[in-house]
Amino acid sequence: MSAGKTTIQLAVVGCGYWGKNLVRNFAQLKALRWLCDKNEIALQAQAQLYPEISVTQDFDEILKNPEIQAVVLATPAAMHYAQVKQAILSGKDVFVEKPLALHYKEGQELVELARSRGSILMVGHILEYHPAVTLLKDLVQRRELGNLLYIYSNRLNLGKVRQEENILWSFAPHDIAVISSLIGSEPTVVTASGGTYLQSGIADVTVTNLVFEQEVRAHIFVSWLHPYKEQKLVVIGDRKMAVFDDMAKEGKLKIYDKGIEWEGGLPIPRQTAETTLFLEEKEPLRLECQHFLECVATRQQPLTDGQSALKVLKILEASERSLQKGGLAVSLDEVEKSALA
Known part of the structure; x- marks a missing residue:
């Protein structure tokens, strides 16, 4: 269309x-x-x-x-x-x-x-509609990075401070959605901790840790109380590594052919090529809006449909529970069971 x-x-x-x-x-x-x-x-x-x-x-x-x-x-x-x-x-x-x-x-x-x-x-x-994320997903699915080991993301800025939701709910949904999509499953357990400095009861800074099957891990650091803006996602595989830096004017997605190799029983860092990947110059929001119109016209399910958003919501709620419990681990099963009560 x-x-x-x-x-x-x-x-x-x-x-x-x-x-x-x-x-x-x-x-x-x-x-x-x-x-x-x-x-x-x-x-x-x-x-x-x-x-x-x-x-x-x-x-x-x-x-x-x-x-x-x-x-x-x-x-x-x-x-x-x-x-x-x-x-x-x-x-x-x-x-x-x-x-x-x-x-x-x-x-x-x-x-x-x-x-x-x-x-x-x-x-x-x-972020699911960002050309860099689309390409990164393809690389992961084609196993260009090898087996995924861990992922981390930073989403930091000074403001916009919200009064109706904390930083976890304001910033972290983007990273939760992308990380879950890259790994292709949801975590079994999450922990979250944070700090409240500006408004009573509203966290300004949080760190969320996600544990997936096969011990794949991810952590998400979000803050609206930070001296500079950073939006960076790092994906570590056992063959290669990838960095998506959304604040970079050029070269937002880089692949690093780096890793660890074992020689004589000793771990030796492998330092080789760095590749900057070509991306389409398209506004992610425009792609997202076009996708919605196409789905309305054709009745196809959106990429970020209600079901996928529900998975993000489950992780958010588990993270919020952990945050309220001072960083204690919370399983996603706990969230599902409470929804049935």
């Missing part, structure tokens, strides 16, 4: 910090028909840029409009569950920014509701 010929009509709900980027992309893709935000200042700021688009401060008006086929939600995370549920019950397809919900049990309900209603449910795990 070409970007200029889509007949999908959708509404973007939430025109603020991130929502305005979705507004821009869906407007350029000729699918945007309505804007909705309770904040009149944010709404009018976008309305001035797109005067041909209808606007409202009433979410119910969007839900009741039969011409609107899909709803894009860029609202606070605490509102996701209720708004996604309302939209699906109103017969709309839904794109919602991460996380899908704030509780695994709520996420399960939304996924089942979308399935039973035949609705497209897609969650905005944008």
Whole structure:
């Protein structure tokens, strides 16, 4: 489906910090028909840029409009569950920014509701659409790196400090989604620890450790209280290593033909070539928005559908439980069992 010929009509709900980027992309893709935000200042700021688009401060008006086929939600995370549920019950397809919900049990309900209603449910795990991540997944699947040993990611910045969610829920979903996808399974157990410095009860810094089968491990360091911005993912295999540095202007993905070889019973570092891989110059958000429109048009399941987002949500909830327990290990089975209670 070409970007200029889509007949999908959708509404973007939430025109603020991130929502305005979705507004821009869906407007350029000729699918945007309505804007909705309770904040009149944010709404009018976008309305001035797109005067041909209808606007409202009433979410119910969007839900009741039969011409609107899909709803894009860029609202606070605490509102996701209720708004996604309302939209699906109103017969709309839904794109919602991460996380899908704030509780695994709520996420399960939304996924089942979308399935039973035949609705497209897609969650905005944008890194899954980054050309570097797409290429990295291909390399891992073709075993270019050999057997995976461990992965670590840093997602650090100074701000934007949120008041409705902690840093774990704000930053870590991106890395959890990519790491789980690269490894091809979910962890058996997680631990998370962190620090609260700015607002009572809201962690500003967390380190999450994930243990997968075959002792593959990953850790995720996130902070919005940091002197510089860093978004880096390092993947270590027993043959080669890869680094995805999203802050690099050029050469975002590098492959290092480095490792450890044993000679005479001693470990000897192997230092050879470094390769910078060619990437398409495409905006990940544009690719994500195009994918949603294609899924709405063809009824295919999105790459980041509700089921995949539910796996991320399970890991997030287990991490949050560990965080609240002072870093004690929490199994994913524990989260699943509590959802059945």
